Amino acid sequence: MHKLEVYRANGGYEALQKVLNEYQPGEVIDIVKASGLRGRGGAGFPTGLKWSFIPKAPGEKYIVVNSDESEMGTFKDRELLEKNPHQVIEGAMIAAYAIGAKQIYNYMRGEFMGIGQHFEEALKACYDAGILGDNIFGTDFSCRMYGYYGAGAYICGEETALLSSLQGDLGQPWSKPPFPAIEGLYKKPTVVNNTETLANVPPIITNGADWYKSIGTAQSPGPKIVCLSGHVNNPGNYEVEMGMTFHELVYGENYGGGIRGGKKFKALLPSGGSGPVVKEDALKAPITYEGLTPYGSTVGSASVVVMDETTDMVWAALKMVHFFKHESCGKCTPCREGTFWMERLLHRIYEGHGTEQDLEVLQSVATQIKGKTLCALGEFAVNPVLSTIRHFFDEYKAKVQGGQKKVAAKTAVPTPTD
Amino acid sequence: MLLQEKYPEEIKGILARFPHKKSAVLPLMHLAQEAYGFTSREAMQEVAQILDLDPTHVLSLAGFYTLYYEEPVGKFVLEVCNDLACALRGADEFVQMASRKLDIPVDGTTNDGLFTLKTVMCLAACDRAPMLQCNLKFEEHLDEAKFDALISRLRAEAAAEKAEPSIVEQISAFAK
Numbered sequence: 001m002h003k004l005e006v007y008r009a010n011g012g013y014e015a016l017q018k019v020l021n022e023y024q025p026g027e028v029i030d031i032v033k034a035s036g037l038r039g040r041g042g043a044g045f046p047t048g049l050k051w052s053f054i055p056k057a058p059g060e061k062y063i064v065v066n067s068d069e070s071e072m073g074t075f076k077d078r079e080l081l082e083k084n085p086h087q088v089i090e091g092a093m094i095a096a097y098a099i100g101a102k103q104i105y106n107y108m109r110g111e112f113m114g115i116g117q118h119f120e121e122a123l124k125a126c127y128d129a130g131i132l133g134d135n136i137f138g139t140d141f142s143c144r145m146y147g148y149y150g151a152g153a154y155i156c157g158e159e160t161a162l163l164s165s166l167q168g169d170l171g172q173p174w175s176k177p178p179f180p181a182i183e184g185l186y187k188k189p190t191v192v193n194n195t196e197t198l199a200n201v202p203p204i205i206t207n208g209a210d211w212y213k214s215i216g217t218a219q220s221p222g223p224k225i226v227c228l229s230g231h232v233n234n235p236g237n238y239e240v241e242m243g244m245t246f247h248e249l250v251y252g253e254n255y256g257g258g259i260r261g262g263k264k265f266k267a268l269l270p271s272g273g274s275g276p277v278v279k280e281d282a283l284k285a286p287i288t289y290e291g292l293t294p295y296g297s298t299v300g301s302a303s304v305v306v307m308d309e310t311t312d313m314v315w316a317a318l319k320m321v322h323f324f325k326h327e328s329c330g331k332c333t334p335c336r337e338g339t340f341w342m343e344r345l346l347h348r349i350y351e352g353h354g355t356e357q358d359l360e361v362l363q364s365v366a367t368q369i370k371g372k373t374l375c376a377l378g379e380f381a382v383n384p385v386l387s388t389i390r391h392f393f394d395e396y397k398a399k400v401q402g403g404q405k406k407v408a409a410k411t412a413v414p415t416p417t418d
Numbered sequence: 419m420l421l422q423e424k425y426p427e428e429i430k431g432i433l434a435r436f437p438h439k440k441s442a443v444l445p446l447m448h449l450a451q452e453a454y455g456f457t458s459r460e461a462m463q464e465v466a467q468i469l470d471l472d473p474t475h476v477l478s479l480a481g482f483y484t485l486y487y488e489e490p491v492g493k494f495v496l497e498v499c500n501d502l503a504c505a506l507r508g509a510d511e512f513v514q515m516a517s518r519k520l521d522i523p524v525d526g527t528t529n530d531g532l533f534t535l536k537t538v539m540c541l542a543a544c545d546r547a548p549m550l551q552c553n554l555k556f557e558e559h560l561d562e563a564k565f566d567a568l569i570s571r572l573r574a575e576a577a578a579e580k581a582e583p584s585i586v587e588q589i590s591a592f593a594k
């Protein structure tokens with residue numbers, strides 16, 4: 001499918017042709033709105049609505065594809081770019097037509113440079129075939145698209161940090177407003193959409209909004225790529241109809257195939273490191289944007305990390321907090337300092353040197369970060385801590401009780417990892 | 419002037435992609451790292467000069483992003499992911515094994531200058547753990563035997579002095 005001939009033989013770029021020949025830009029936005037498509041980058045924001053925020057007045061506008069994909073446990077955009085780059089390109093071009101943009105950048109994380117070959121070849125094939133460039137398919141529509149490679153920074157997945165990075169500034173978020181729809185790339189109206197979101201657009205145009213809505217649930221229509229990893233027999237990407245249960249995903253023969261080595265299930269991270277952990281009761285929840293609300297969590301971009309009974313949850317929390325400390329861009333103090341202290345405290349507790357007071361301080365640091373940060377990374381960092389404490393308090397308790405004894409004997413100062 | 423001598427066409431092509439040339443800074447830094455081996459002061463000054471930027475800005479970018487190496491590194495940089503999803507499938511043990519076999523600590527470089535070992539955060543390949551990137555190329559579903567084979571292959575490649583274009587060079591060539 002990554003070759004243009006193959007993609008076209010399967011109806012590729014017919015949606016783009018249809019849009020250019022049959023629809024006004026506003027009609028395209030209406031179709032996407034009617035389909036109920038929601039952003040696959042984590043927040044689930046309605047895509048058509050986002051496009052409609054772009055001012056109608058003529059002028060420079062941009063589509064930016066978010067292929068930064070750095071959330072722990074997420075590997076769907078990578079496979080899309082490797083195996084089906086044309087569907088992403090076609091979706092982005094339809095978006096460009098809908099908002100009146102002539103320029104598209106696909107911001108990929110720098111580590112995708114190797115697999116970016118396929119994407120670059122796909123772009124080249126489009127330019128050669130007149131699908132990108134001037135007067136596409138003989139119409140008035142002209143559009144260019146380029147790949148861009150970051151250089152290793154999770155925060156650049158946050159849309160304003162991404163735009164800063166693409167402008168050559170430090171990859172740090174800015175405080176909204178201004179929203180990218182009004183002042184985005186180079187201060188021009190910009191839509192930032194996730195790679196998978198845009199890959200959903202061509203089939204919506206081809207088959208119609210009603211068809212799309214017939215898949216999935218009323219509030220979460222469509223198919224969703226779920227990244228399954230951790231202690232399952234068959235990790236990998238699975239395209240599921242939204243509404244399928246997490247149980248089916250983990251145990252279904254066509255999906256995870258159960259827990260590796262016949263072990264017992266312990267916990268699951270539904271949205272990589274950034275969403276709260278859930279326990280076995282949540283397996284009956286549907287994979288939808290709302291499905292995990294009763295369990296205090298969220299599906300995010302559906303990066304499902306499964307952990308079996310042998311997993312030390314304090315260790316898991318430490319790994320995740322280490323990630324956020326490493327990736328905090330340092331712009332706001334609660335996030336920068338808070339992630340530093342959370343990692344230190346967790347490290348001490350994990351090593352068995354922690355006290356009950358450390359555990360209390362850990363909770364208080366986490367609670368103080370909440371709601372006080374410029375971007376959502378600060379909130380994400382709190383989730384692994386508070387959710388593991390909530391669900392696995394016994395494990396923390398056991399560690400701090402063992403720790404108090406050790407502290408008396410040993411006064412070594414714990415060093416945080418890295 | 420190494421960068422402009424080595425990649426004049428690439429630089430021209432990259433600049434043509436943006437209405438504001440400051441956007442070319444990350445792509446040029448990637449290329450500068452190829453030309454100079456790491457993001458040395460000299461390398462960053464050349465990037466700054468091409469783009470009319472303050473060199474301190476370019477240096478601050480070099481410090482911000484993890485793919486820019488501020489110190490010299492080995493010919494092959496092995497970046498093993500030991501983030502949570504990979505660690506659940508043996509990545510931490512894999513790092514220890516690799517460190518023992520290469521006889522270097524994490525962040526160390528072998529005496530022959532061939533290998534640098536690093537640990538990194540999630541590389542979007544969690545379903546194929548243990549895994550690593552070697553000069554940005556994915557090596558997946560690894561175990562001790564496959565690691566040995568990889569190291570032997572890379573040693574042979576270095577000995578043969580086969581100079582295939584690197585991944586950064588291949589990607590940058592699309593801008594020509």
Ligand SMILES: Cc1cc2nc3c(=O)[nH]c(=O)nc-3n(C[C@H](O)[C@H](O)[C@H](O)COP(=O)(O)O)c2cc1C
Binds near residue numbers: 040069158
């Ligand atoms: C710290 C952080 C990291 C993010 N990383 C990504 C990412 O890698 N890919 C992505 O598409 N969205 C990411 N997002 C969400 C984006 O800010 C943005 O909401 C999304 O790209 C919008 O696209 P969508 O509407 O198609 O989902 C991240 C957000 C935050 C706060």
Ligand code: SF4
Binds near residue numbers: 330333336378379
């Ligand atoms: S919350 Fe953290 S990552 Fe986000 S802007 Fe503040 S310091 Fe940077």
Ligand code: FES
Binds near residue numbers: 543547
């Ligand atoms: S956790 Fe290692 S690749 Fe994702």
